[in-house]
């Protein structure tokens with residue numbers, strides 16, 4: 148894993164200096180989670196959890212920046228909580244909570260909105276990509292201000308590290324800029340967070356279109372492997388993945404070789420082996436061998452996750468219990484920061 152901003156100094160207000168380092172990250176409960184979400188986010192969350200006080204959020208307020216079916220949103224939120232646990236997150240290390248259960252997120256999101264220059268938001272490539280696929284009059288303003296709510300998520304917990312896939316790097320950079328701006332306007336308030344991007348799996352590409360990021364909202368059947376796909380379907384999807392007419396099995400940045408590179412990257416991320424090792428393994432092998440081997444590695448990686456998930460979904464009471472306890476802890480931490488922010492910007496302290 149690379150810590151891309153590690154050279155930047157972290158700062159923290161006095162109230163938070165005496166504590167273990169913190170992580171915050173989140174995934175939207177929209178649709179089914181993909182192996183992109185797993186390799187870019189969940190897998191590294193699990194790997195980091197024992198070294199940090201970790202906050203992992205189910206960001207339902209981000210999900211509603213595009214239309215959602217209420218019943219599906221509710222179901223996807225609980226399903227994501229179960230998947231976080233099934234992917235190895237442990238409650239002794241992690242606070243796993245639903246964003247809308249902690250109202251401080253909306254409040255700080257609004258405050259940050261008021262001090263974010265429009266020009267900063269105009270530069271966000273994710274907004275440009277998402278809005279380009281929508282009718283102009285159906286684009287909600289929440290999609291535009293999505294990054295300020297994400298900044299609120301991160302800054303409320305005085306977060307040191309934000310493990311995410313490559314596509315979220317720009318949002319974390321905006322968060323750093325906002326925190327620095329706030330601190331210089333009002334005095335030390337927020338910790339400046341660093342982004343962490345995994346070495347392998349930072350940008351898993353679509354199996355059908357290996358030049359585009361694998362996305363949970365893409366409808367084409369052969370595009371994404373979902374964490375809860377039946378394992379036979381996982382294998383079939385990988386066997387049908389787009390490759391090229393060449394025969395070389397090597398990691399490559401050539402767009403013509405994007406399909407093979409993507410399969411190798413997925414394999415590297417699941418097996419945690421070196422590139423050299425992997426290239427040697429496939430030396431003088433064909434694309435059929437490559438696909439079969441990758442399909443098996445992915446199926447093997449997903450099997451225990453699916454088993455644990457099915458078990459957890461049979462114990463929904465436990466999941467609600469985890470979410471309740473976590474929301475209490477998250478509320479406690481978030482409200483400390485929010486109180487400080489309210490004071491800094493000149494809001495009158497309410498009588499308690």
Ligand code: TYM
Nearest residue numbers: 172173174175183184187188206297311312349350351361
């Ligand atoms: P979301 O749900 O779009 O993505 C969740 C996480 O999965 C990663 N990811 C990928 N990684 C590698 N390859 C892919 N194809 C791929 N697709 C998705 C994303 O980079 C992300 O880490 N805006 C965030 C959610 C969020 C958040 C936060 C994250 C809200 N508040 C605070 C960190 C901190 C998002 O992208 O969700």
